[in-house]
């Protein structure tokens with residue numbers, strides 16, 4: 001298909017060598033599990049899955065678990081008693097077919113039957129209520145653990161291609177965790193029904209028991225195979241489903257909605273979406289057919305096996321090995337056993353599927369996809385001296401180092417600026433200074449202690465960062481500045497920070513001042529312009545009582561007046577902090593005590609602004625280029 005104007009390339013025709021979006025599935029390990037989706041593994045895994053379900057439930061509500069187990073045991077026993085009572089009543093009825101005077105003999109059995117049926121109905125309601133109480137709590141607990149693991153992962157985790165996929169897989173685990181209790185409980189009650197029926201059959205004629213189990217085999221195999229086909233299809237379509245998810249987001253997200261329209265991009269993106277959707281559909285269709293074939297074969301085999309069982313009952317009756325009453329009882333028990341078996345296989349399969357996703361969740365919770373923060377425990381004081389010594393850094397999976405042998409330092413009360421061309425490694429250096437990333441080699445120290453030995457959370461309490469892409473929290477203006485961590489002076493501190501960044505002018509115009517919600521898209525709050533947001537972000541950093549202040553392009557969206565205000569007030573805002581500043585507007589670096597010039601990941605110059613613009617080198621080159629534009633402008637004004 002082509003776009004409206006006929007000029008859009010077909011998304012399916014990819015030029016040779018063109019890189020394509022590819023996502024790693026959460027580990028070959030899930031695929032391995034699919035390979036292990038066999039009857040034997042199922043039998044081995046199910047008990048441990050049920051144990052796991054109850055231990056998760058135990059963590060959230062012990063009383064409910066005890067009550068649930070008690071109800072299940074009583075329900076199972078009464079189910080078995082009910083079956084015995086049914087068969088007893090049944091045999092009395094058959095034996096007394098021509099002698100009604102013996103009917104009263106059936107009264108105890110019938111009473112027991114009615115009693116157990118009533119009790120089971122009541123217990124069923126109690127079990128349902130307890131499950132409904134437990135399920136959402138299990139799900140919430142699972143989600144809490146997953147979020148806790150995610151926020152305790154290294155920031156670098158997001159640069160590992162597998163991390164997001166593993167997080168997605170864990171989310172699916174959270175989602176299915178709500179079904180665990182129901183599935184476990186249905187599985188257990190099916191097992192109880194089957195055991196009761198098995199005991200009755202074995203007491204009538206022991207050979208019927210293995211025959212019954214034999215009849216169950218084809219159905220079990222078919223169910224497991226069918227589940228395997230489904231799971232493998234899910235794995236096979238994972239990449240395309242992720243691409244579709246991502247494209248859907250790009251097509252409808254507000255941030256790009258203007259460009260999707262003005263760039264007439266929608267047909268091209270939709271074409272890519274369609275190409276992925278078609279591949280998913282093709283795989284799903286194949287899987288549907290495979291499942292249908294398996295179902296037909298399974299049903300035929302089950303039919304044959306059931307005929308053999310019924311034939312055996314008739315044979316036993318015909319040869320006088322069992323009485324008519326026993327045959328009637330056997331028929332009843334067989335029906336009951338069939339229901340139990342069906343449940344056992346069906347719920348067992350559901351539970352196993354849930355278990356596969358739960359494994360993904362558990363792996364993520366245990367190790368945050370191998371990225372759990374695992375650093376030292378030293379609690380630092382506000383840093384007086386931060387240094388990088390011979391630091392080299394390479395992003396995970398990157399082909400080359402981003403920083404090479406960098407030496408850098410900043411002291412309390414100093415303002416240090418970092419400049420360099422795009423991609424020279426300035427933001428990367430900021431991430432190392434603030435401990436978001438650890439160096440690949442070399443060392444970053446806070447007062448002589450390697451940041452790898454510091455408790456990361458304690459360290460970040462002394463860190464204040466304005467990143468290039470700062471967050472716009474859907475909260476009030478006050479919360480956006482305090483970040484839920486107000487200083488003892490309360491709003492006075494907020495207003496002071498707002499004055500330093502120029503955010504006070506923004507707040508003045510807001511309908512409820514600091515209490516205005518800044519989240520128009522979501523909660524009917526107010527929308528700010530990018531520059532107004534940036535003033536709030538700088539106020540946030542000024543407000544934070546942190547020894548290290550890192551500002552990465554803090555004035556990129558600001559008008560000249562606002563930018564001027566921030567840089568002239570920077571020394572005052574800095575107070576006794578160590579300040580590191582990244583900026584492309586080189587004139588702004590005149591406020592700094594020292595300037596570091598980065599080129600392709602190396603520090604190529606250091607000195608004051610005036611020293612650097614007056615000596616040959618990259619800084620002077622960049623400065624001249626900037627002045628060149630100013631000269632053009634001045635020339636334009638003169639003419």
Ligand SMILES: Nc1ncnc2c1ncn2[C@@H]1O[C@H](COP(=O)(O)OP(=O)(O)OP(=O)(O)O)[C@@H](O)[C@H]1O
Nearest residue numbers: 159395398402420421422423424425426427428429
């Ligand atoms: N998450 C990442 N994973 C892999 N490589 C990255 C990542 N972030 C940055 N890089 C690479 O590191 C290099 C330096 O990026 P960095 O963002 O530090 O540059 P910068 O100097 O801040 O650039 P700019 O002036 O454009 O902000 C770039 O070549 C970039 O491709």
